[in-house]
Amino acid sequence: MTFRFVPSLSDTDLQTLMATYTYGVKPALRRRAHAIVLSHQGHTIDQICKILSVTRETVSLWFDAWEAQGLDGLRDKPRAGRPAIYSDAERERLLELVQEQPHQLKAVQARLQQETGKGACTMTLKRALKKSGV
Structure with a gap:
């Protein structure tokens, strides 16, 4: 089994992630930021999975999103809702x-x-x- 970690974070990225994890409004975004911080601190994916009660695939997807788009990649994407009743x-x-x-x-x-x-x-x-x- 190969171990995967998030590439080393800059001080600015780490501060941004810590602020998001600590003070973020959206729980899902806080959780994803926490996963990236835990990886930076040296935790394995399996450990992160246990801490956050998620699957390996989920953590891997968060890592991919972080590496591709940074913090924007961790945010929820807009979803279609029910159409408005009134024009x-x-x-x-x-x-x-x-x-x-x-x-x-x-x-x-x-x-x-x-x-x-x-x-x-x-x-x-x-x-x-x-x-x-x-």
Whole structure:
């Protein structure tokens, strides 16, 4: 079995990884940064697997991503989600209706459903409003 380690890190890279591991917002990114730091400290892939409770393949993929793209390679890639219920024009109409009746979200919901033929719960409307900055 061959042992694989991340190539030696520069002081800047090590500081960046330590800051990401310690203060990063995303748990997945913190975990990946931790794996790179552990490798730099001399831990084998098997040891890293046990510490982080992941497979060898996962750690190898993280190493490959680090070597190819640095910290950006460790970040999650954008993923497609569910398509938006309302088009941009319909969201604009939602904003207009809310301005007309700011404290009547149920009434806005009913009117928007009547106009567009699309039903959505009040939480969906609240998310759309938040996304629009309201």
